[in-house]
Amino acid sequence: MLEVLHVTLLSLRVSGTAVLIGALIGVPIGTLLGLRRFRGKQSLMRFVDITLRSIVNTFMGLPPVVAGLVVYLLLTGSGPLGPLGLLYTPTAMIITQLIMVIPIMIGVTMSAVGSVEQGVREKALSLGATDTQAAWTVLREARMGLLTAIIVAFGAAISEVGGIMITGGNIRWVTRTLTTAIVVEVELGNFALAITLGLILLALAFVINIALTVIQLRGAKR
């Protein structure tokens, strides 16, 4: 019972941290790309813009196992970051999920900001806002989209198995999460426990989505 609690809390901690850090990194980048600062007549700028967008879109569909593999190779004893000794720790798992969360945050933010950009930014500027104030106003108008980004990213992170299995190692009491525990229990034939863990996972996702949806609806009314 205690172990189930530990596993659940670790899942929340790893995915929650990944989404939080991912938002701090992804939202500003997505905003910049969405504001289309790179749009210009110069062909170099256009090239940069197109390349960046394509990279973001490609990484949004990155298989978590590949992210896990890359992080594993970086953190393994003989890898470049091996001396840090992070392999098979929750930190390694957070880094793995960050690699998949950041592109999602950038991509969804980019399209949310892009959809309100033109009208809202010019309106703000014409009403006397500075460039920075106008960018904040665009972000505020895109807030529904930002929340969507968080919901999507969290959903992807909490249900992810392959990546954290490789970099976390699925060690009992250390790096075992809801998803990796389900894998183990199924292999051991403990289907009752596996189903219980699965239901907990589903319930968690449900509760968090309800909370975010409530915020979203309230935001829409304001």
Add this chain to the structure above:
Amino acid sequence: MPLIETQRLGKEHSGKQVLKDINLRVQNGEIFVLIGPNGAGKTTLLRILDLLDEPSSGSVLFDKTPVNYSASAKLALRRRIGMVFQQTALFNTSVFNNVAYPLKVRGENGNTAEKKVKETLKMVQLEGFESKNALKLSGGEAQRVALAQALVTEPELLLLDEPTANLDPKAVSIIEEALSRVNRERQTTIVMTTHNMFQAQTLAQKAALLLDGRIEKTGTIQEIFEVPSRHLASFARLENVFSGVSSVVEEGTSLVDIGGGLRLEAAFTKTGEVTIYVSPKDVILSKNPIVSSARNTFKGRIVEVADLGPTVRLKVNAGRVFVVQITKRSFKEMRLNVDSEAFLTFKASSVQAV
């Protein structure tokens, strides 16, 4: 003194010349309308005046000083200008916050700001709308909020892009009244585009006719409308423009058959196909036929009544539909309504060939 001026201004958009050699001079305190068909470059010109776009050639002068396009200079200048876009984008928040926004970005908060917002909302007749969400308003209400946003900072120059297009008559008259009030009381200079020729004639002192990115004609409202050009008649929803066949009765007088059994007497000598225009202000409306020197009198029936505040605009079908403008007072005294019978009277010299 000119407040804003353009000199040989041109604008290119992906290889296409959208504006060519635009020379405008808008004096302090005047209302200036830009008229012209869609795609003539009116919106592009307004965007350049609001410093949202830079001209490709030529220059803009504000207060006789050429505009400097550095970020700080643009900001300082923009804060003296108010702009109302055709497609209104209000912020997803309360009406109050929307109107307070321009003050907030200038660092104005608290009681004075609140007072200014309330006063401005009163000017566009939206008292009591403060806590409503701006995205839940009707088109006319939203446009009035947009106007309040532009007015709340008491700008020296107000730019408006088709501010009353597709709005209900009540919203139109509220907006027109607010515009003429700020122009009168604060001497706010106004540059606006419009398709509504009646609005142009009643509000503005000066006008420019824009065609295909060029200024076709510029001058006082009288100069633009007294002898409407063929161009103007071709795109403007000019009221009382009819085409017909003219035949000369005697030197200086013709009869123009405009269909619907109507033959108008006109003070010109023309034969064949003509397009004529009768200014709505030149038409006298009466319940009974009147005896006067005016050569044209027709009986008709009122088919439409639009309340414009102090005045009432009527459409009268006398075989062809004429638009007539009268004061609300005389409208009430004459006890007119839709379906009432009425007589239209105007002089032969009011029938102009365009």
